Amino acid sequence: MNIAAVKTKKQADAFLNVVRLIYQNDSSYVRPLDNDIEAVFNPEKNTFYQHGEATRWILEDANGRTIGRIAAFINEKKANYEGKRIGGVGFFECIDDYAAAEKLFDTAKEWLKERKVTTVDGPINFGENDQYWGLLVEGYTPPSYGMAYNAPYYQSFFEQYGFEVKMEQITNEFSIVNGLSPRFVKIAEYVISKRPNLETKPFDPKQIDKFAEDFMNIYNSAWAEFENFTPIKKDYVIETFKKIKPIVDPGIIQFAYVNGEPASFVMCLPDVNQIFQKFDGKLTLWNKLKFLYLKKTNFIERVRVVVMGSKPEFQNMGLESVLTYRAFQHTIKNTNVKDIELSWVGDFNEKMLAIHKGLGAKPSKKHITYRLELV
Secondary structure, rough: OEEEEEOOOHHHHHHHHHHHHOOOOOOOOOOOHHHHHHOOOOOOOOOOHHHHHEEEEEEOOOOOOOEEEEEEEEEEEHHEEEEEEEEEEEEEEEOOOHHHHHHHHHHHHHHHHHOOOOEEEEOOOOOOOOOOOOEEEEOOOOOOOOOOOOOOOHHHHHHHOOOOEEEEEEEEEEOOOOOOOHHHHHHHHHHHHOOEEEEEEOOHHHHHHHHHHHHHHHHHHHHOOOOOOOEEEEEHHHHHHHHOOOOOHHHHEEEEEOOOEEEEEEEEOOOHHHOOOOOOOOHHHHHHHHHHHHHOOOOOOOOEEEEEOOHHHHHOHHHHHHHHHHHHHHHHHOOOOOEEEEEEOOOOHHHHHHHHHHHHHHHEEEEEEEEEEEO
């Protein structure tokens, strides 16, 4: 077996296309868009390169066939925490051969050790955790857009190598065919009636700058106390909003304001993977036209709740329930959506899991973020 860092276009194509071999008999697999994966490793498109670095490798067998891949990265803004120096691995794919997996892990580990890393998290993304984060261990059904999917045998590879569970990531799902849970509706409407100083607004793509500012302020405040948190910048949020603009339904991204102050948000996205599953990762001109047509015909039947949060001073006021209610009201009235995916919530986040329960959601998937201590 031969392993090589990705430096040429041919190698980059091999990195992308190895999934054809891995998932050739897996009808649930949905290949991510090549452009989305390539953007992670493009310093001009990924702002994390401003304070970090990443590299990736492909593994070939004796006949020159690509049989695996892996990436490693370090984010200097998050690397040093509580006496540890933390790096990450991700985008791991491999044939069902532990020797091949071990060679990939060893290569990434040595690269990280050269950068004085003591702790490795994986599989994670060189970016925020709303995409390509965690190893799927339960719920091998077609993934929604941005959600990680992998072969079932990867779990044994990670654990045999020495990775241990850092956290479980819970995804729940429920149907809105028969409307929302009466109990949940009652709670949301009660909060609305008791808070005349509360205003909700849907996202407006024509005011990206304003909503990016509000999103940044809420997000940075809401997650400030979480482990190893690094504030996001406005330009990153603007970049994200621009990226999702072609697929977004403004009515399912909702903001709450209390006395005019940004207080809470919920971001949902249509599951465009239901269309992308036909594209084999390629966003050709024909596929773009097909996407626009299918999107207009209400082809998409699932929405993914990507992230929600409130500033600390506005938590425990029920704002997340109100915004979720507003978003799902819009969905029921204006779309053909039947299912809502609530993804993913860390096993430590009892508050969000309680909201899921109130909506009547049931477990659908579980991912694991692993950790490997090098010293």
